[in-house]
Amino acid sequence: MLTSFLKYASVGVLNTAIHWTAFFILHAGVGMPQSWSNVSAFAIAVTFSFFANARWTFHAESSPARFVLYFGSLGLIAYSVGGLADYLALPAIVALVMFSAISLITGYACSRFLVFR
Template sequence: MKEFSAISVIGLADALIHWQIFFVLRTAVGLDQAASNFAAFCVAAAFSFYVNALYTFERETSVFLYLMFIAVMGAISYGVGVMADIWRLPGLVTVVSFSLLNLLLGYGFFRFVLFRNNPA
């Protein structure tokens, strides 16, 4: 239960960071949704990885696996932004859609790949 609670709180913080950066880049800087979503994901993912490694899973992991996670989820975040730009969707739809994908795919990757229990 500790793991689920910690992941939930960190996931909420991750989403808040992502949304804030997305909307700042979108409105104040004027970037498109694809670039804004990708940049926001990268910052929020770095936060989540660091905090999860320290407090939730309390162990080290492979840098290669982390970079693989960033590459795959970064491509998905960019793709969601591209689709939102093409369909001229509001930014709120973009961040909600990606946040749901990130929650499901990110948790699965963190739990079952990046921080899986390695028998010694």
């Protein structure tokens, strides 16, 4: 289990770079609210993360049903964290750090025990 978590975390580093870059482009560059910037950036990054984790971390087949489950569960978290940040008027970096920390743990558990079991 430690090996798969470390692989998941490695994919997460790349996923986080993709997510943060897209978030700042959408929020600071385009002017989207944090909630929509976060969920949109997540949608971009999760596509990479899903396929990388299916193949490399969990050695599992990717399927549309698995993608929807992965996207839906983590997308809800992404939108919720962005929405909370909007409601509390937190700086954008706080939303990103909160989501990154929460999604590392919940994303791994969801992937290992639900999506790629």
